[in-house]
Amino acid sequence: MATPVIExxxxxxxxxxxxxxxxxxxxxxxxxxxxxxxxxxSGKSTFLRCMNRLxxxxxxxxxxEGHSIMGKDIDIDLVRSQMTMVFQxxxxxxxxxxxxxxxxxxRQVKKLKKEEADRLAMEALDKVGLTDKADAYPGEMxxxxxxxxxxxxxxxxxxxxxxxxxxxxxxxxxxxxEVLEVMKKLADMGMTMVVVTHEISFARDVADHxxxxxQGLILEEGPPKEMLINPKNERTRQFLKRVLQEENLPPLPQ
Amino acid sequence: xxxxxxxxxxEASVNAKYANVFLNxxxxxxxxxIFSIAMGFAIGVVVGLGRISNNFLIKGISTVYxxxxxxxxxxxxxFIIYFGTPQFGIQFDxxxxxxxxxxxxxxxxxxxxxxxxIQSIPKGQMExxxxxxxxxxxxxxxxxxxxxxxxxxxxxxxxxxxVIKDSSLAYSIGAFEVTYWSLKIIAYDFQPFTTFLFxxxxxxxxxxxxxxxxxxVERKFRIPGYMGAx
Ligand SMILES: Nc1ncnc2c1ncn2[C@@H]1O[C@H](COP(=O)(O)OP(=O)(O)OP(=O)(O)O)[C@@H](O)[C@H]1O
Ligand SMILES: [Mg+2]
Numbered sequence: 001m002a003t004p005v006i007e008x009x010x011x012x013x014x015x016x017x018x019x020x021x022x023x024x025x026x027x028x029x030x031x032x033x034x035x036x037x038x039x040x041x042s043g044k045s046t047f048l049r050c051m052n053r054l055x056x057x058x059x060x061x062x063x064x065e066g067h068s069i070m071g072k073d074i075d076i077d078l079v080r081s082q083m084t085m086v087f088q089x090x091x092x093x094x095x096x097x098x099x100x101x102x103x104x105x106x107r108q109v110k111k112l113k114k115e116e117a118d119r120l121a122m123e124a125l126d127k128v129g130l131t132d133k134a135d136a137y138p139g140e141m142x143x144x145x146x147x148x149x150x151x152x153x154x155x156x157x158x159x160x161x162x163x164x165x166x167x168x169x170x171x172x173x174x175x176x177x178e179v180l181e182v183m184k185k186l187a188d189m190g191m192t193m194v195v196v197t198h199e200i201s202f203a204r205d206v207a208d209h210x211x212x213x214x215q216g217l218i219l220e221e222g223p224p225k226e227m228l229i230n231p232k233n234e235r236t237r238q239f240l241k242r243v244l245q246e247e248n249l250p251p252l253p254q
Numbered sequence: 255x256x257x258x259x260x261x262x263x264x265e266a267s268v269n270a271k272y273a274n275v276f277l278n279x280x281x282x283x284x285x286x287x288i289f290s291i292a293m294g295f296a297i298g299v300v301v302g303l304g305r306i307s308n309n310f311l312i313k314g315i316s317t318v319y320x321x322x323x324x325x326x327x328x329x330x331x332x333f334i335i336y337f338g339t340p341q342f343g344i345q346f347d348x349x350x351x352x353x354x355x356x357x358x359x360x361x362x363x364x365x366x367x368x369x370x371x372i373q374s375i376p377k378g379q380m381e382x383x384x385x386x387x388x389x390x391x392x393x394x395x396x397x398x399x400x401x402x403x404x405x406x407x408x409x410x411x412x413x414x415x416x417v418i419k420d421s422s423l424a425y426s427i428g429a430f431e432v433t434y435w436s437l438k439i440i441a442y443d444f445q446p447f448t449t450f451l452f453x454x455x456x457x458x459x460x461x462x463x464x465x466x467x468x469x470x471v472e473r474k475f476r477i478p479g480y481m482g483a484x
Contacts (some may be wrong), residue, residue: 052385054381054384054385062376068367077384077387077388077389080384080385080386080387081386081387082387083381084385084386084387085381085385085386087378087381087382089378090331091376091378091379091381091382092382093379093382093383093397093401094379094401094480095397095400095401095477095480101457104388104396104397105383105386105387105388108388108392108396109387109388109392110384136478137477137478137479137480138479138480139478139479139480140478140479150382151385154386157386157387181482221313
């Protein structure tokens with residue numbers, strides 16, 4: 001069997017007295033798209049941010065391509081450059097154009113020459129359909145466009161896996177589609193992805209595996225067809241019902 | 255504007271015979287100001303970064319520096335450096351002592367401005383940089399500081415204007431700057447009103463040019479679509 005791109009073993013994390021993650025173990029296989037769902041405050045973001053140690057886990061282990069990345073002598077910058085992240089609030093570098101947002105990490109981390117970094121940046125912008133915004137600043141773009149640039153910035157690094165933290169939650173409803181479309185395209189290209197999302201229909205259509213996190217633990221997981229349509233757990237069922245109601249979607253067909 | 259020109263002509267005629275003295279004094283004031291602003295900036299960057307460091311020793315030293323330099327009178331700091339150091343066998347001339355004191359003092363204020371600028375950059379900027387594999391220093395240098403420096407232009411302009419005005423305190427140790435020479439000229443040629451007015455005009459010209467230039471800098475580096483820019 002192939003080595004998982006990411007494997008977490010019994011990840012625990014507290015903020016003060018607040019035990020947010022109570023031991024989460026999971027595997028992300030190559031080319032797999034994993035959707036993580038769960039109520040607000042259940043620890044989804046914290047878990048995702050533990051994977052690249054943006055949040056430092058208190059206990060447990062994280063393996064990247066079979067090797068623990070928790071050791072002191074690990075070059076965490078190198079690891080992060082291979083599991084890049086897309087944020088809810090885009091976090092584009094406000095003082096740089098779309099193109100330079102993408103080329104900056106290429107130049108600083110991968111030490112590419114300016115011409116090469118610019119070429120890769122334009123290629124990435126082309127994939128998200130935004131070559132015409134190459135010289136636009138984040139403040140001059142819509143939320144949907146900013147998020148597409150942020151996605152381009154993340155995958156231009158040629159990471160082994162992309163981490164998404166609710167990439168569409170800050171967007172106006174009419175802008176969500178364009179971002180999901182880009183993500184779907186990446187999934188179709190065989191990109192390995194971990195996506196924290198409230199978009200149940202995206203999880204159903206794109207994910208290979210869905211994980212429901214509740215109060216810092218994995219309560220239920222499985223293929224989307226089972227998980228989302230016929231959840232075994234009562235809490236999962238209630239959560240899905242509520243989310244679908246909020247989104248004004250009909251219940252998923254049996 | 256017309257009134258200013260009129261006053262300049264009036265003052266200039268009264269002080270014509272001292273034109274050369276005032277010119278040299280102005281150059282001295284400019285030199286003290288520029289050197290101490292530059293020195294204060296260098297200190298400000300180091301101490302400002304030190305103030306937000308995770309290393310508690312660096313943070314402690316930086317905090318003590320800021321608190322002491324901010325919490326004691328500038329004139330005492332000038333006296334300590336000019337009159338105090340000879341006790342240890344070091345003797346600065348008035349220009350050097352004045353510039354050092356002003357620079358050290360301004361460093362504390364600029365450190366606080368720079369710290370504030372850095373801390374007002376949203377946390378997500380650092381996280382985005384670090385999550386793409388950039389080191390803390392790379393993120394600071396290419397993401398946080400460039401944005402922070404744009405934010406601090408208005409408050410730091412204020413500080414530069416203050417330094418120019420405070421350079422007048424160096425008269426007290428005999429630095430040959432504008433205030434010093436104004437007092438000397440008044441002693442020879444008893445015309446305190448016009449002479450002080452002329453000195454004030456010189457300071458105003460320097461401070462007003464500084465804020466005008468800084469406004470231009472701010473406009474030039476404005477980020478399109480961000481922070482109130484068009
Ligand atoms: N940096 C932090 N300091 C203190 N508490 C935190 C921090 N980050 C998260 N928490 C707490 O941890 C808990 C889980 O937060 P987390 O952001 O992981 O939830 P989430 O599942 O992503 O929620 P949402 O759907 O609202 O994004 C919350 O109670 C939150 O208040
Ligand atoms: Mg979250």
